[in-house]
Amino acid sequence: MRSSSSILKVKRNLIWVDLSGEMTQDYQPLLTDTFGFHPLAVEDALIETHLPKIDDWDEYLYLVLYAIDFDKAQLDVDSHEVDVFVGPNYVVTHHSE
Numbered sequence: 001m002r003s004s005s006s007i008l009k010v011k012r013n014l015i016w017v018d019l020s021g022e023m024t025q026d027y028q029p030l031l032t033d034t035f036g037f038h039p040l041a042v043e044d045a046l047i048e049t050h051l052p053k054i055d056d057w058d059e060y061l062y063l064v065l066y067a068i069d070f071d072k073a074q075l076d077v078d079s080h081e082v083d084v085f086v087g088p089n090y091v092v093t094h095h096s097e
């Protein structure tokens with residue numbers, strides 16, 4: 001079986017990893033060791049930043065976006081942060097909801 005980092009090197013592979021939940025310390029090794037994301041980008045992704053943004057880290061983009069939830073019955077709008085890493089053949093998303 002090939003390691004996950006060697007799978008990333010095959011440019012024809014298209015990978016989407018969706019990380020959801022509150023156990024963010026479990027995600028840190030995957031983000032820094034497997035994908036090679038900068039520790040500051042990982043730190044931003046694993047805490048709520050409150051501002052949308054795009055950072056260009058040369059090998060990948062890091063985006064902070066907000067998804068909108070609408071409760072029609074209550075006429076209530078809520079938003080939640082979605083952190084996105086976009087590379088040449090992968091997308092990694094992180095959200096707590």
